[in-house]
Amino acid sequence: MSARTWRFGLGPVLAGAALVAGLVAAGVGGAKAGERRAGTVLAMDPQARILTLDEFGANAERRALRVRVPREAAVLLSQRNPGGRDVKDSFRDSTITLADVRVGDFVVVELSDDPEVARLVMITLRRGDGS
Structure with a gap:
């Protein structure tokens, strides 16, 4: 993936998806x-x-x-x-x-x-x- 594609294409989408997945995983679990x-x-x-x-x-x-x-x-x-x-x-x-x-x-x-x-x-x- 070129730097241009990363910056303007899939890069932000993949980074956002990874962030959301991390937040969801952190929220899953037992009672708080x-x-x-x-x-x-x-x-x-x-x-x-x-x-x-x-x-x-x-x-x-x-x-x-x-x-x-x-x-x-x-x-x-x-x-x-x-x-x-x-x-x-x-x-x-x-x-x-x-x-x-x-x-x-x-x-x-x-x-x-x-x-x-x-x-x-x-x-x-x-x-x-x-x-």
Whole structure:
């Protein structure tokens, strides 16, 4: 490939493709501290306080996410508020226990500084309640 072809033709395209591939590869992997993850509950062990989710990751890749839920973590059930008039009161959150989380529920998990530990678990859809 000549210098002219590199500078004005395929060179920038190949360099850009390599950069994008590197960024995608760097982003693929396990959970990162502080982020929110969502998925369907595959398994729940209330004694060990371990929750396993089926989630879709990068490139729609399915994977199991396993997190520990410490006693101080918030566990909530979020339900639509039929009397809600605006965005602020459209949903009602109630505190529940980890034992109330069931296999098949769809949850959002907010990770703590440790990516294997949850600081919040919120059920957003109960198994069987969806359309």
